[in-house]
Amino acid sequence: MKRSLRPLAATAVIFIIAYALAVLQFPNMLSTRVLGNFLTDNAFLGIAAVGMTFVIISGGIDLSVGAVIGFTGVLIAVLTTWLGIHPLVAFAIALGVAALFGAAMGFTIHYLQVPSFIVTLAGMFLARGGASIITQDSVPIKHEFYATLGDLMIRLPGGGRLSFIGMLMIVVFLGGALLAHRTKFGSYVYALGGNSVSASLMGVPVARTTVQIYMLSSTLAALAGIVFSLYTSAGYPLAAVGVELDAISAVVIGGTLLTGGYGFVLGTFVGVMLLGLVQTYIIFDGTLSSWWTKIVIGVLLFLFIVLQRVIFAASAPGEKSPEKV
């Protein structure tokens, strides 16, 4: 097996074992209802994590994701509830604003040679602050279009429901996987994460790709914000605080190397599901504090970082037994 697949395989195995153990304790967890809710409850996180996967594979980080989700929610709420604009138009505006925002961050990162950590940290404060200036309070969204989207779902056998936002997340994951593994853009993203100097010498359009990566991440964060507003039917400037960290955790647990160059979009899906499983288990148990979610995620994250170190240090590039030439 390719070594880059090993962390992903480990995640999948852990997910299956953990799920099996959970089902042994709470047989109800094995139902389409729980599975459907898995997807619905984690849709916004999953969508944001797809963008984060691209950023991390390229060797960067995007800390602005949670703030962009919060900003988008507020923007949409204000546009629809206060100004009476149709939600679809509001969605388009929000996605456009986020794309420009991401492009600006990408420009800064590439042309001013500022680490992505700093730039997106500034972006995080900007977006969060911007949202708080528009409104301090939670703005409810009441529009029949929201109700329509809320009712849009596929009924699964066994009482489960695959909601619109759950399906949207799956579509984003599939699209992301296609983009990462089957397009030139995808190969450029991996190239940047491998070695940006080599990449530019090999003709990768580094500037364009960098800008596109952060545009993609911010746009998907805005889409996650739309999903979040559908999920909560409100816009709140302090919504989704810290989601960027959950997204990073999901990406890393899903087998993407934090230093860039290796990773899978579908691995992130498994990562998100594993996080969702932990949460669901704690809800089922009922006696545990919800902070246990954080502790378990912390332990998992630590395990996976150690695992990646071990796997990648054991066979460092070029040091493997040189074959005959």
Place this chain on the structure above:
Amino acid sequence: MADGQYVLEARGVIKIFGSQTALDSVDFGLRRGEVHALLGENGAGKSTLIKILTGAYQPDGGQVLVDGQPVTLDNPLHAQTHGIGTVYQEVNLLPNRSVAENLYLGHQPTRFGLVDHRKMERDARVLLTRYGLDLDPGSELGSHSVAVQQIVAIARAVQLSGKVLILDEPTASLDRNEVERLFEVIGDLKRAGLAIIFITHFLDQVFAIADRVTVLRNGKLVETQVLDALSRTDVVRLMLGKDIAFSGATDLEPENPTTDVLLQFSGYGRKNGVAPFDLTIHKGEVIGVAGLLGSGRTEMARIMFGADPADQGSLRVNDKPASVRNTTDAISLGFGFCPEDRKAEGILGDLSVRENIIIALQGKLGWFKALNRDEQLEIAGRFGESMDIRAASLDMPVKLLSGGNQQKVILSRWLATDPAFLILDEPTRGIDVGAHAEIVRTINRLRDDGMAMVVISSELDEVVAYSSRIVVMRDREMVAELRGKNINPGVIVQAIANNPDEATP
């Protein structure tokens, strides 16, 4: 295209960096189907010329011509569209991606807008077979040896450019078999009509594969010659610029009755560094180290000082066994080391002259015996005076000083620790003539005071002037030890050039 016409040509190319002329109207012509070696010591202008030919730099004067037509090469990618491809010493590929993707990145075959992995790997397999590589194109590049990666890089460059191939020290990290394998590939490409520029520090390899050779020195063209007409010694002479009557090596003189032995290195070496060497150093002796760039001079110094610790052999200091596993060991044994790259490894640019001078002494004293400011000033002042360091104040940042004064600061730093053995790597590089003479005087004075020194230098006249013995390095091996009458530039050049196992060309 006429046979004599150049595929790629530089005419009177000039490149100026600040006040320094890196290339002074250099002419260079490359023919179809030849391997053209480009030689020169560090700073000779090789890499500047290559960067102009690949579009990384723009010339300040002169022209670059492709197929006889003047062109402006904006960047390496633009040069690629003119058929000029480059492979660098550090393999500039992506170890995290598959071999096939490394071959075709940016030019992947697509189907319905999506990358067609299957076709790409099929094409890659066909291409690799032509280079004699039988490997899975889907495998990660980083899992293969450097030699394979190097060949993949060549395959990519040839595939994308296909007229001129520039190989910038491609063999630096390859072993002997891998080099041979690479040479077969180069030979095939040459027969296929490619024009190849080959840059290396290894003369053997030049003679093994090149048809013509161009030697640069100090930014000037020295000569372009058909290699058949040249001997190894001629080439070294062209590179070092020594027009010396050759006296030929005489028999070894009987060993001078010298003073006590200070250091005995026996079988000392490091894997992938320097082949094991034996060297005995007496008190009050200066050992000059000569050799071309990349011959292992600096590596030897670093091994002696423990910067890259030896992994074989033994060392005796004052006839007692000792071991140098790191630089702290070396300093406590009374060693000192002035590295070649002053800016990167020597001075602490933002610290003051005073701090730069006392830092090694402080390191030797250890954590708890801090020198107070008065002591520091006293020490720094003493050396500032005796070494004639010209600084407005001992508290000014050392990076503001001239190269020569910086070198004196570093020298003072080690002298403050009262060393028994000092290693100087290119102590006179890049400093003006006056300071140069002073450094040489200091070396002589220290020797008379009984200090043992190893001095590495490319300036043969200089090495000859102060050395009591000279060791010659070639291909990371100590190949000769010269004393007495043999200490003259002629013999040194021959020792550098000669290859005991040379039977060919």
